[in-house]
Amino acid sequence: MFEDILSNAFRRIDGAILCAVIDEEGIPVASYPQENENPEATELILQVLNELKQTINLLRENNFGTTEEISIKTSRYILLIKPLNESYFLVSVLTTDAISGKARYILRVIEDDIKTQL
DSSP states (O other): OOHHHHHHHHHHSTTEEEEEEEETTSOEEEEESSSOSOHHHHHHHHHHHHHHHHHHHHHHHTTOOOOOOEEEEOSSEEEEEEEOSSSEEEEEEEETTSOHHHHHHHHHHHHHHHHHHO
């Protein structure tokens, strides 16, 4: 369902390791590449999303507004997360030498296409 959109985004982001749509349980609905050569990236997403869901809810409950994007940079990865709605997230894992601004732009461009298919 989302594979074409994710594969096109992945190819446009230099340094992309993974582009995925993840459900609220942390399970990938669709991802590119499908055979992830970096399984620790998927594990990282699962762990981070579980913690971030609580933070997103806390921000909303305290009138900070709707979370539009979350960015985490470590010494090994850049993780970009865009909540699509309360149940789904658009996620990209990048190498640290990737141009994260370009990745953010590409995720913003594909966000509406993905939302219409949810």
